[in-house]
Amino acid sequence: MNSESPRAGAVARPDGAAGGLSAAGAMPDQAVSVKGLTKTYKAAGKAPAKLALSSVDLDIPRGSLFGLLGPNGAGKSTLINILAGLVNKTAGSATVWGYDIDKEARQARAAIGVVPQELNVDPFFTPRELLELQAGLYGVPPAERISDQILAAMGLADKAEAYARTLSGGMRRRLMVAKAMVHQPPVLVLDEPTAGVDIELRQQLWANVRELNRAGTTVLLTTHYLEEAEELCDRIAIINHGKVIACDRTESLLARLDNKALTLIFDRDLPDIPPALAPFSPEQTAARRLLFRYHASDSPVPQILDAVCGAGLSVIDMSTEETDLEDIFLQLTRGAHDGDTHDGNSGTAA
Template sequence: MIESPSTIPALQVRDLKKTYKIKGSTPDKVALKGINLDVARGSFFGLLGPNGAGKSTLINIIAGLVNKTSGEVRICGYDTEKDMRAARSAVGVVPQELNLDAFFTPREVMEFQAGLYGVPKSKRRTDEILEAMGLGDKADVYARTLSGGMRRRLLVAKAMVHSPDVLILDEPTAGVDIELRQQLWTYIRKLNEGGTTIILTTHYLEEAEELCDTIAIINHGAVVACEPTDSLLGKLDMKNVCLLLGHEIAEVPENLKKFNATLSHGRKINISFRPSETEMAKILKAVTDDQLDVIDLTTEEPDLEDAFLQMTSGK
């Protein structure tokens, strides 16, 4: 049975390993320990991990910039070694490094890149993409005169000249101010809604939580989690309840002490607990039994930072 192009994952990684050979008596550096990933077409996929986890090595192998030690990588079904040309045409990569020719203007950068990918002049979208990146008024100035944030946006624009099926963004908003970051994400979301698969690495965990439908966490060269964002957060067994009292008290009431509640500013009681071990109803009963004058109650669910720390600490 021939597989439909729409059912072929945007990215398939199978048992991918990378070891950097070190001269002398220093042990070789194992960067990837057998990575397996499937990224569905049209997904907004987050690839997270601490510094040195192997994210950049993985991205550079996908982009064809680093040779793998073993394993297989396919982009839209194309093997990155056997079908190198087709695989590289299917992907656009925005690197962390600001690697731009200082004496090219943004328009020249875009036109040169489009020429490398064989994009006919009639199908080039140079002005449209530059405008979307907030660089329309800088199209004809030298790249060396652009700020760091503008150069990073130019890298994003450069990666999109050939309308790739897969766009990999490696820390795309580092050094970009909030307003321009929002402008960038508005455009990236539109690309994703139009069918472009987005793979994002970022240290802004709130960005990943808001944007990504699926998240993989890599630590020490191995995938320690890969699942839908909501499912990932749902597995975190922690919750916080904050009680605001109508008047100050001197200490935590007796019934709440067994929940390890803490008191701050005389009027605020915080309780952190595991829902799998403690029912919220029991906490509320303790509040009632202590006859507390509660004027407000808020709860906080775990966020992606909690998941990230839980899955990468001590491993």
């Protein structure tokens, strides 16, 4: 640990202190650290007991933009709610900004801000009033509140006195982020922040998230959009059936599969796959189009093109596709369902 100030939010308090945190505290290497975290929901009525998290280990480095991916019911929300102090764990331990969520609950909660998926803003309050109210709930003294600075950072300065009911959906999303930042937590959790929004709004929110992270805030992002995680996150964990089945830097995850695809479009229809190309097992996806799947490490493209020339065919267009996060997600979640968890349950991102 370093002996620096723990304040690492995107909007700095004038005195450098943190709401509920000591300005003289040490800055941890891991913004969030989870060890053996388990949560079992007790049976209720006819519903049986449910194991939501099973001995999860996960480290989220300070300053990272960390993606948490998983299908519905994988355990993402349970993990977030435990970190935020909304759900009690069954076993294991967790720290937020170095504070134990059980032994130092007040400090741990002060170190995290959570932006839920739901747009739960009071329509009869203005953005400034909502931020002032939220700051009061966190015990931030009036002299230390920076509501206007936060609104400006979220692009809402000109709407500070407008009733929340008059704001667009995109503005309300940004207002939710602003509410989570009133106590300037060094860790910000965004739960499905762009679910159900259009492309333009998604891009705006991405820009806001990047700016927060560049300013020093550690961001934990849960999302169903694989493109979003691939675009934003420097580290990603994949959770399924309550277990972390992969956790690594984004580029390292992508490198796990070296699958590539080569598409060739010819100048005439192909009634059948030419015998010279059969050894490469192409798929005919259209009358004039063949798809070749291969491992990049094998580099068979020159041989394929030689075979095309040998067959007397003329190529008018060609393209290649790299492995993307969706391929990895589907492979890993399918493997976990079959009992193969790849990385076991280790969640330390290198």
